[in-house]
Amino acid sequence: MELNDAASLEDFVKDYALEIGFDLVGISSADTFEDHKRVTLQRLREGLMDGLPWFNQARVERGTDPQRLLPGARSIISVALSYHLPANGPPQTLQGRVARYAWGDDYHKVMKKRLKLYVRGLSERLGRDVQARWYVDDGPMLDRAAAQRAGVGWFGKNTNILTSSHGSWVFLGQIVTDLELKPDAPLKKNCGSCTLCLRACPTDALPAPYVIDNERCISHQTIENRGDIPLEIRPLMSDWVFGCDICQDVCPVNVKALYTREQAFKKKRFTTLQLLEMLEMTEDEFRQRFSNSPLKRAKLAGLKRNACVALGNSSDPSAVPTLIRALSEELPLVRRHAAWALGRLGGTDARAALQRALRTETDPPTRREIQEALASLNGSISITHATHPVWAGFKPTFPTHHNIPS
Numbered sequence: 001m002e003l004n005d006a007a008s009l010e011d012f013v014k015d016y017a018l019e020i021g022f023d024l025v026g027i028s029s030a031d032t033f034e035d036h037k038r039v040t041l042q043r044l045r046e047g048l049m050d051g052l053p054w055f056n057q058a059r060v061e062r063g064t065d066p067q068r069l070l071p072g073a074r075s076i077i078s079v080a081l082s083y084h085l086p087a088n089g090p091p092q093t094l095q096g097r098v099a100r101y102a103w104g105d106d107y108h109k110v111m112k113k114r115l116k117l118y119v120r121g122l123s124e125r126l127g128r129d130v131q132a133r134w135y136v137d138d139g140p141m142l143d144r145a146a147a148q149r150a151g152v153g154w155f156g157k158n159t160n161i162l163t164s165s166h167g168s169w170v171f172l173g174q175i176v177t178d179l180e181l182k183p184d185a186p187l188k189k190n191c192g193s194c195t196l197c198l199r200a201c202p203t204d205a206l207p208a209p210y211v212i213d214n215e216r217c218i219s220h221q222t223i224e225n226r227g228d229i230p231l232e233i234r235p236l237m238s239d240w241v242f243g244c245d246i247c248q249d250v251c252p253v254n255v256k257a258l259y260t261r262e263q264a265f266k267k268k269r270f271t272t273l274q275l276l277e278m279l280e281m282t283e284d285e286f287r288q289r290f291s292n293s294p295l296k297r298a299k300l301a302g303l304k305r306n307a308c309v310a311l312g313n314s315s316d317p318s319a320v321p322t323l324i325r326a327l328s329e330e331l332p333l334v335r336r337h338a339a340w341a342l343g344r345l346g347g348t349d350a351r352a353a354l355q356r357a358l359r360t361e362t363d364p365p366t367r368r369e370i371q372e373a374l375a376s377l378n379g380s381i382s383i384t385h386a387t388h389p390v391w392a393g394f395k396p397t398f399p400t401h402h403n404i405p406s
């Protein structure tokens with residue numbers, strides 16, 4: 001695509017983005033995102049973004065002001081790239097489920113490489129040094145607010161950006177640039193009276209339309225949380241070990257979403273994880289296996305912790321021997337979640353192993369977790385959720401499915 005072939009500069013910019021491999025593109029002004037800043041700062045104050053220490057006021061203020069990202073910014077080009085692939089059948093027993101966005105290569109690398117090529121191509125084709133900053137996910141911009149303003153898609157009640165052609169199965173990227181471009185209009189679409197996602201979320205992480213309570217979201221717990229998963233969330237996580245797709249799987253807009261054309265996402269490298277293998281993985285193996293995958297974000301300790309939770313939810317007693325070995329894991333975080341899982345699976349071997357572990361365990365929170373697992377095996381709970389260190393301070397506003405005797 002050359003400038004001379006296009007009817008306008010805007011058409012050229014958009015056609016070239018599609019030619020280089022993005023699925024959708026739109027343009028918006030470089031004005032500040034005043035409304036989104038206000039809403040986001042309010043969410044921060046209400047504690048709805050708790051658990052993400054890096055997502056703070058300074059970041060939001062900077063990310064919603066394009067002039068602070070690129071002095072002299074005139075426009076924002078928003079792109080979307082699909083990662084949608086046909087669904088797999090339900091996972092086998094002892095497998096954990098991975099959210100679709102992480103099935104292939106690391107999208108940050110894929111998108112940023114392409115955005116860099118795109119900006120370089122723009123400069124070459126326009127015969128001038130185009131000033132630009134580009135962001136995908138880990139930048140300070142509110143990617144969804146930019147995509148919405150550029151008409152790439154509209155906000156769904158599950159907080160994701162929905163697109164007409166590719167549903168919500170898209171990654172979003174932004175280029176803040178000094179190119180003066182006529183903006184596109186936001187789409188006049190919305191969810192109407194549908195509330196399927198709000199009702200499908202197993203942890204009530206969507207307390208109202210367009211609102212997410214970060215700490216209740218399985219995606220947060222399995223990926224971003226570096227500590228213990230709250231006790232009441234664990235049984236609700238089912239077999240999700242990295243991310244969660246439930247509120248997108250039920251979305252009617254996604255029914256006819258086109259599939260990705262991107263080779264890096266077509267590979268289906270990690271649609272599931274073998275839970276027992278995960279629990280015995282070494283740091284070296286982890287680095288080798290996940291170096292170019294979004295899964296590395298959870299770190300080995302996080303994936304082992306998540307594997308314990310999924311095994312605890314599996315009702316499969318064949319997991320017991322591996323979980324018993326995990327009681328001697330180096331990391332107390334993993335030992336604690338292994339103890340919880342053994343308390344859920346039960347059986348004489350699990351009980352004996354928990355009793356043995358209690359004799360040697362020195363880490364106080366882990367000791368308490370073992371005691372609680374033993375108590376739940378005995379049909380009574382020695383430490384109440386309110387006083388449990390993991391549980392204390394957590395907002396107990398939705399029903400718990402933990403093993404509390406009636």
Ligand code: B12
Pocket residue numbers: 036037039040043052055099100101136137138139140141142143144145155158159160161162168169170171172173210211212214217219220223224242243244245247
């Ligand atoms: C923090 C974060 C998370 C957190 C918090 C999620 C959240 N909703 O904020 C957690 C870890 C839970 C998470 C999970 C996921 N994430 Co995430 N995440 C982000 C990140 C880094 C920041 C999001 C943010 O700014 N949140 C602040 C809150 C306040 O924003 P918000 O919930 O979108 O609220 C806005 C709207 O509700 C709107 N609004 C408010 N009131 C109203 C009223 C009306 C009527 C309307 C229309 C709108 C509206 O204004 C708010 C401010 O913009 C972005 C990348 C980025 N830099 O933007 C990716 C990003 C949002 N995540 C992404 C993905 C793919 C996911 C997951 C699907 C991954 C998975 N499968 O597990 C899940 C989806 C969970 C969900 N239902 O949202 C994609 C989303 C792509 C898309 N199609 O929308 C992004 C954009 C990354 C990217 N560049 O591709 N994520």
Ligand code: SF4
Pocket residue numbers: 158200201202203204205206212216217218219243244245246247248
């Ligand atoms: S990703 Fe899962 S846990 Fe998070 S809001 Fe959607 S359905 Fe709920």
Ligand code: SF4
Pocket residue numbers: 156157158159190191194195196197198247250251252253
């Ligand atoms: S499931 Fe329904 S309410 Fe939720 S995002 Fe999709 S269309 Fe909107």
